Amino acid sequence: MEVTNMKIARFSSCRGVAFEINPNRSNPFAIGTGASPSEDHQHTAGMPVWLPWNRTSSFKVIPWLNPISPSGSPPSSHFCDIDIAGYDIEQDFIAEFESKDIEKGEKANAVLKRNSRLSIILLDQGLFTVYKRLFMVCLTLNMIALAISVAGHFPYAKRKASLFSIGNILALTLCRSEAVLRIVFWLAVKLLGRPWINLQIKTATTSFLQSLGGIHSGCGMSSIAWLVYALILTLNDKDNTTPEIIAFAFTILLLIFLSSIAAFPLVRHIHHNVFERTHRFTGWIALIFLWFFVILSLTYKPLSKTYDLKFSRLAKQQEFWFTLAITVLIIIPWLTVRKVPVSVLSTSGHASIIKFKGGVHPGLLGRISPSPLSEWHAFGIISDGKKEHMMLAGAVGDFTKSLISKPPSHLWVRKVHFAGLPYLVNMYQRAVLVATGSGICVFLSFLLQPCQADVCLIWVAKEIELNYGKEIKELVSKHPREKVIVHDTAIGGRPNVAKMSADAAIRWNAEAVVVTSNPEGSRDIIRECKRAGIPAFGPIWDS
Known part of the structure; x- marks a missing residue:
């Protein structure tokens, strides 16, 4: 397929993150042969691939999972940093709607509509979720x-x-009561997070609570x-x-x-x-x-x-x-709403790191606001559980962009943090965490402090040190090297993340896979893992 024939739609999610969807592929990561994880592993066993932090040093060596294509595209500001080499999204859309006639424009709108986040979540996830x-x-x-x-x-x-x-x-x-749900999630982890509890009970509880x-x-x-x-x-x-x-x-x-x-x-x-x-x-x-x-x-x-x-x-x-x-x-x-002092560090035009006082347990999320009566934004929390915690905010909306252009000295917060799907990782004994782009923030706390689950992390992002800064890179590097797989798409190209996740879960003997990605990416990873017989969960509409 010609690269110039591809159209990539850009959307913003309700969580304040953006992503890209490739309408010309049923799976944006599908570069390999389509073999099952086990078959793919048999074909490629013993062939190492370096997953480097930068072009001069490497972070992790893992068995080669799937062919990947090189990418030389510019730094992305999107939640799922999976790019098409040499393809300028902004210029293409300007040309699409300024130079083409109305009929072609209507066809483009139809493509966007079919492949929107809404259609993926409401239709592709099936009628019986x-x-x-x-x-x-x-x-x-x-x-x-x-x-x-x-x-x-x-x-x-x-x-x-x-x-x-x-x-x-x-x-x-x-x-929808965050106080009540915090208690419910805590009870679920305390009561069911034991080795002798049947795995089906745990996965059924996870499905119920996130729905x-x-x-x-x-x-x-x-x-x-x-x-x-x-x-x-x-x-x-x-x-x-x-x-x-x-x-x-x-x-x-x-x-x-x-x-x-x-x-x-x-x-x-x-x-x-x-x-x-x-x-x-x-x-x-x-x-x-x-x-x-x-x-x-x-x-x-x-x-x-x-x-x-x-x-x-x-x-x-x-x-x-x-x-x-x-x-x-x-x-x-x-x-519990308070106005608190914050320290905002802009790692690049891509993201900012917001630091707060006080440690936080792994898996919790927080809400911040510049004006509490008008808008609230939810982010995953990064913390070592000691003196401070922070949030990684991708610059994709007016508020998150303003954090870079005009860093605030204070923000409104809700002091009681709420529990979501990441918190339920504590229910399992072994889990694979899959993140793309700035989705890494919801999982970093599991690497920085002791928790019940033994986790393996897969992070796929672009220009990691440039876009997310040395601090995030160093936080990830503190985790045991055999439990971390990092793929920089600016160097290694676009991997088949779905097969990579399923293969890692098989090797890790994981009880569950939890993913934070765009809707299409999450859907494909969940489907691939379930085909391999591994329970997998990702964010859903209204979760």
């Missing part, structure tokens, strides 16, 4: 209960329709359905309610509906800042109106058409306690 199954189970159970209530066989639900709506809001809030967004979205849709049902029942019995109660209920419905529309994948993908602010502020306003609705509806006396505003009356009702729980869960993270 754990996330989608949790969504369907949650929504189906609610719809069955609603249908039984409408049919007259569930009088409690008919009498307490608003409670079912509030209950779903409580459930979706629990699924809780399915319950969150399923409960969101269900809460709307129950609130519509409650409104219909209220309108049919207007004599026993007031216009104020109806108005509050209708306003809450509109706000939740608006929040759900903003969270729809297409809107969230294209207008992420709009999604984040709409989701946050409509949620807060809806909670305020929910308190008015609950207080008025629970204290209204139809016979006297008055309100009995006594706490004893409210305290007897489940709606009150559910609403109180929702409020507490939403407030907790904001109680």
